[in-house]
Amino acid sequence: MEIRLVSAPETYALRNRVLRPGRPVEVVDYPQDRLESAFHLGAFIDDEHVGTASFYNLQNELALAAAENPPAEELWQLRGMGSAPEYQGRGIGTAMLERAYFELAARGGTVLWCNARVVALEFYRKLGFLVLGDEFFVPDIGPHYVMWRLIP
C-alpha cells in the first residue's frame, strides 16, 4: 500500500462511493477543501485508490476544552475518512491516520478531532479517539459524536 498527498478533486470519487453513495458527486465537494491549510491523503494498492482522508486547520470548542486549551491553531479536523468497501478492515484507515500524524505534527498540530459517525465510533476508539459531548444528528447521514485525540 502507498499513502500519498492528493488534491481535493482526487478524493471526490472515493468520498462519493464510500461516504455519500447514490448522491451527486457535488455533495462531497466540501467548502473546507478551499482552505489554504487543507490537505488530503490517498491510499493506493496497485494504483487503485482505496482510502481517503482530509484534514483542515479548524478548531472545535469541545476538543479545545478537552485538550486543556492549547493554542487554537494547533487543532485540526479530520473529515471525509473512508476506505473502499472491499478493502475495509485491512488496516488502510489505521495506516492513513499514522501518516496523518506525521503530516499534522510537521504543521504544528497537537490535537485531532472529527465529527464521527456512530457506525464508525469503534474504529476511532481503537485508534485512541475519545467521545466528547452529546450525540448530534446530521441530516441525510445520521447520528454523530465529536471525538478527539492528541497527535502523537
Ligand SMILES: CC(C)(COP(=O)(O)OP(=O)(O)OC[C@H]1O[C@@H](n2cnc3c(N)ncnc32)[C@H](O)[C@@H]1OP(=O)(O)O)[C@@H](O)C(=O)NCCC(=O)NCCS
Ligand atoms: C471507518 C473506516 C474509515 C475504517 O477504515 P478501515 O480501513 O476499515 O480501518 P482499519 O482496517 O484500519 O480498522 C482498524 C480497526 O477498526 C475496526 N473497524 C473499522 N471500521 C469499523 C467500524 N465501522 N466499526 C467497528 N470497527 C471497525 C477494524 O476491524 C480494525 O479492528 P482491529 O484492529 O481489531 O483489527 C471504514 O470502515 C469506512 O470507510 N467506513 C464507511 C465510511 C465511514 O463510516 N467513514 C467514517 C465517517 S466518520
